[in-house]
Amino acid sequence: MPKKILYVEDNPDAITFFNRIVHKLGDYHFKTTEDGASAIKLLEEEKEFEPEMILLDINLPGMNGFEILQYVRTKTTYKHIPVIMFTSSDDDNDIKKSYEFGANAYLIKPDSLNSLKEVLSDTFNFWLKHNVA
Amino acid sequence: MFEEKTNQYMQNQIKLFEQLMKEMEPVEALINKPVNLLSVNSAEGAVFFYENKMYCLGNVPEEKEIKELITWLRTKEPGNFFQTSSLAKEFPEAEKYADIGSGIMIIQIAHDRSEYILWFKPEIKRKVNWAGEKNKEQTKQEDGSVHISPRKSLSKWTEEVKCTSEEWSNTEVSAALKLREDLIQVINKRANEIRKLNDALKAAYEELDTFSFTISHDLRTPLSSIKNYTEIILEDFGKELSPEAHLLFMKVIKGTDKMAGLIKDVLQYSRVGRADIRKIPLDMGKMLTEIKEEVLAPYGDRDIQISIINCPPINGDRTMLMQLFTNLMGNAVKYSPRDPAVIEINGEIKDDFVVYTVEDNGIGIDMKYAGRIFELFRRLDNVKNIEGTGVGLAIAKRIVEKHNGKIWLESKLDHGTKFYIELPVKQG
Numbered sequence: 001m002p003k004k005i006l007y008v009e010d011n012p013d014a015i016t017f018f019n020r021i022v023h024k025l026g027d028y029h030f031k032t033t034e035d036g037a038s039a040i041k042l043l044e045e046e047k048e049f050e051p052e053m054i055l056l057d058i059n060l061p062g063m064n065g066f067e068i069l070q071y072v073r074t075k076t077t078y079k080h081i082p083v084i085m086f087t088s089s090d091d092d093n094d095i096k097k098s099y100e101f102g103a104n105a106y107l108i109k110p111d112s113l114n115s116l117k118e119v120l121s122d123t124f125n126f127w128l129k130h131n132v133a
Numbered sequence: 134m135f136e137e138k139t140n141q142y143m144q145n146q147i148k149l150f151e152q153l154m155k156e157m158e159p160v161e162a163l164i165n166k167p168v169n170l171l172s173v174n175s176a177e178g179a180v181f182f183y184e185n186k187m188y189c190l191g192n193v194p195e196e197k198e199i200k201e202l203i204t205w206l207r208t209k210e211p212g213n214f215f216q217t218s219s220l221a222k223e224f225p226e227a228e229k230y231a232d233i234g235s236g237i238m239i240i241q242i243a244h245d246r247s248e249y250i251l252w253f254k255p256e257i258k259r260k261v262n263w264a265g266e267k268n269k270e271q272t273k274q275e276d277g278s279v280h281i282s283p284r285k286s287l288s289k290w291t292e293e294v295k296c297t298s299e300e301w302s303n304t305e306v307s308a309a310l311k312l313r314e315d316l317i318q319v320i321n322k323r324a325n326e327i328r329k330l331n332d333a334l335k336a337a338y339e340e341l342d343t344f345s346f347t348i349s350h351d352l353r354t355p356l357s358s359i360k361n362y363t364e365i366i367l368e369d370f371g372k373e374l375s376p377e378a379h380l381l382f383m384k385v386i387k388g389t390d391k392m393a394g395l396i397k398d399v400l401q402y403s404r405v406g407r408a409d410i411r412k413i414p415l416d417m418g419k420m421l422t423e424i425k426e427e428v429l430a431p432y433g434d435r436d437i438q439i440s441i442i443n444c445p446p447i448n449g450d451r452t453m454l455m456q457l458f459t460n461l462m463g464n465a466v467k468y469s470p471r472d473p474a475v476i477e478i479n480g481e482i483k484d485d486f487v488v489y490t491v492e493d494n495g496i497g498i499d500m501k502y503a504g505r506i507f508e509l510f511r512r513l514d515n516v517k518n519i520e521g522t523g524v525g526l527a528i529a530k531r532i533v534e535k536h537n538g539k540i541w542l543e544s545k546l547d548h549g550t551k552f553y554i555e556l557p558v559k560q561g
Contacts (some may be wrong), residue, residue, distance in 0.1 A: 013358040020365070059350075088353045090397075091404065092452060111357040111393055113364045 003128050005030035006051035007086070008039045008068060010060050014109070021117045025124060036063025040071060043078060051081060053127055056103075058087040058094060066101055073102040082127040138175070139304040145172035146308040153319045157326075163250075163316075164188045173312065174305035176252035178233060183248055193253055194230040201226060203249065206239060213313065215239045216306060218254070221296035228296055231256045236298025238305070240313040242320065250312070254298035342406040349400040356396070360389040391520075398524035401456070402509065405531045410450045412536075417489075418444035420451075421458060421478055428462045436472040439465075442479040445487050447556055449536055457532045460525040461491040461552055467519060468550070469495030485558050486538075492551040498544040507540070515546070 005022075007030055009015055015032050022028050031049060033039040042049065054072060058065035065085060072078045082104040087094065090108050098106050107123060110116050145168050152162035163170050163181055170179035171190050178193035182203075187196060194202070205224050206215060216238040220227040227234060234253035242248040363385045371379065421441045429437060439462070447454060458478075465476045471494070480489040496515055498506060505511050507530040510523040533540040538556035 011354055011358075013361070014354070017361050088357065089350065109357070111353075111360055111389075113361050113368075116361075 002027040002029040003053070003124075004028075004049055004051045005053045005055065005124075006039065006042065006049075007032045007055040008034070008036065008060065008065070009055075009057045009086075010034045011057070014057075017113060017116060018120075021113065021120055024117070025121050028124070035061050036065075036068040036071075039068055043072075053124070054081055054083045055086040055107075056083060058085060058089055058098075066097055069098065069101045069103055084123060084127065139302070142173050142304050142308050146311055149173065149312060150315045153315055157319060157323055159183055159316060159319060160186075160188055162319075164190060170250060170252070173308040174238070174252060174301070175299060176236075176238070176254050176305075178253035180249075180251040180253075182250075183242075185247075191253075192233045192255065193251075194234055198226070198230055199251065202237070202251075203247070213241045214306075214310060216301045216309075218300045219297040231296040234298075235296050236301065238301050238309055240309050242313060242316055250309070250316075252309070254301075256296060257298055338406065342403040345399055345403040346407065349396045349403070352396055353393070356389055356392055360386055360393075363389075395522045395524070398522045398528070402524050402528050402531065405453060405456070405528055405535065408450075408453070408535075410453065410535050412448050412450060415447050415449055415451060415454060416444075417447055417480060420455060421462075424455065424459050424462055428459065428466055432466060435474065437466055437469075437474040437476070439476045439478070442477065443481060444478075445480045445482050447480075447487055447489075448558065449556065450532075453532045453535065457529050457554070458489075458491070460529045461554075464525060465491055465493035465495065465550075467521070468516065469493045470519075471495075482558065483555075486555050487558050489554045489556075490551055491554075492549065494549040497546040497548050498542065498550050499546055500544055503542060503544065506542075 003026075005028055007015070007018060009018070009032055018030075018032075022030060031042065031051075033042055039054075043051075056065040056068055060068075063071075065087065069083055069085070072081065072083055083102070084105045084107055085094075085098045085103045086107045086109060088109045095106050104127065105123065107119060110119055148168045149163060149170075149172070152166055152168070153159065156162040160181065160183055169190055170181060171177070176191070178189070178191040180190075180193050180199055181188040187199070193199065202220075202224065205226075209215075209223075216236075217223060218236040220235060220237050221231055227237075232255055235256040236254035238252045240250050242250070363382050367374075367379065367382055374382070418441065421444060425439045425441065429439065462476070462478065466474060469476065475494045477492045478489065479492075480487060482488075499513060499515070502513055506513065507526050509527040511527075512521060512523040530540055533554055533556070536556050538554060540552065540554050542550055542552045544550035
């Protein structure tokens with residue numbers, strides 16, 4: 001079974017790069033939504049797609065990444081899902097806030113595709129394996 | 134005659150008020166004009182203490198004497214106003230300058246500050262006609278029935294008026310008190326205007342920081358798209374590209390990297406401006422050793438000696454001080470291209486301050502431009518060939534200023550540079 005990943009990201013370029021890398025990394029099934037409302041809709045309505053990991057951008061139209069994170073953490077159904085903040089911000093406050101709200105990891109988007117590949121590969125290996133066990 | 138003078142004083146007092154309102158600069162309005170502090174009474178000398186400076190008009194005692202007088206007055210008179218026509222009677226030291234200031238009138242402008250106006254009137258004997266008939270009569274009255282010669286009576290009177298000035302008239306007192314009110318009004322108005330200006334300036338700075346923060350943030354995403362698409366072109370179509378095209382795309386990537394570095398620095402700079410400072414006692418030895426390792430990491434093949442000597446603790450914001458010393462130590466390494474690079478970091482407690490120095494044997498800074506090197510984006514000619522964004526020292530200065538400290542340097546071209554950072558030891 002491919003591992004399911006939900007990625008909330010409003011920048012189509014970022015999704016293009018993500019796409020390109022993820023299919024080289026292994027058997028993953030991922031869906032993207034471009035804002036918090038549609039992410040929540042997907043979680044609530046598409047029960048057959050229960051993600052094993054959620055990647056959240058922070059700056060999003062409507063709900064921001066923190067708000068989506070808080071929502072996920074308050075729902076018992078999703079509490080156990082690893083949530084990884086995935087953003088270009090290296091602001092200390094953003095990092096602090098993310099962990100306070102219960103993020104499992106904070107990933108700064110590297111600006112080269114090679115680094116992005118490494119970072120994503122490490123993240124998937126670590127969090128998805130843990131989740132399975 | 135008397136009435137004429139009184140009217141003149143009152144008119145001048147109004148004129149002073151007008152000058153104050155117009156100039157908004159008390160010294161300009163009260164001292165440097167034809168109608169000035171000496172125009173509202175018959176005093177022959179006036180002193181204006183304002184913003185820790187002393188401004189004099191006419192005949193006044195020595196500065197030292199005036200200061201002693203004020204010290205005495207502080208212990209004696211807690212009020213805003215004091216006047217006497219025989220100062221030496223109460224304050225014997227004043228006898229020395231009786232010819233200048235036998236009579237004084239003082240107004241204190243603000244309780245919490247040492248701001249005063251003093252007027253001095255000379256001893257009366259210089260001013261009156263000794264042989265005046267009227268005076269003889271007065272002496273007689275005081276002496277009662279005793280028969281005295283005019284000459285004797287004159288000497289008696291001189292004795293009496295010694296160290297005494299002409300009285301301060303009601304008009305003079307009232308003009309002084311009115312002036313005090315006017316001055317307070319103007320000073321408060323001025324303070325308010327300065328405060329408003331300050332607030333506006335602060336808001337503008339904050340806006341600028343927010344602006345640079347947002348814009349830098351927003352620039353990052355498209356910039357990384359440019360880079361990543363270029364990478365994809367090279368990866369997917371590299372074989373079809375001519376070597377020239379390949380080279381050009383590499384230059385695009387290099388350019389985006391440079392810009393990304395600049396954006397990162399500007400973000401850091403505005404972040405320091407926006408951030409609240411959280412001071413804690415910091416173990417500097419530990420911090421500096423960590424920074425040393427980090428700074429040295431990219432220079433594996435070089436002979437760089439960094440010695441960390443004394444490291445007194447600093448009360449400061451951890452993130453900010455990490456950044457400060459990373460920038461300074463990083464610069465020391467970066468701008469010391471000759472092996473061995475010898476860098477020394479040392480700290481010392483001096484009274485209420487801790488002074489850290491970061492010294493290198495690098496290319497140095499032309500001290501002609503020493504005042505400008507902390508400006509944003511400022512890079513000097515002799516570092517053209519060394520990569521940099523011109524933000525590092527601007528950040529360093531901001532951090533030091535956030536800690537109410539000072540940063541300065543000594544340098545000699547081609548010999549090296551020594552940076553000094555002075556921070557207050559006490560918290561707050």
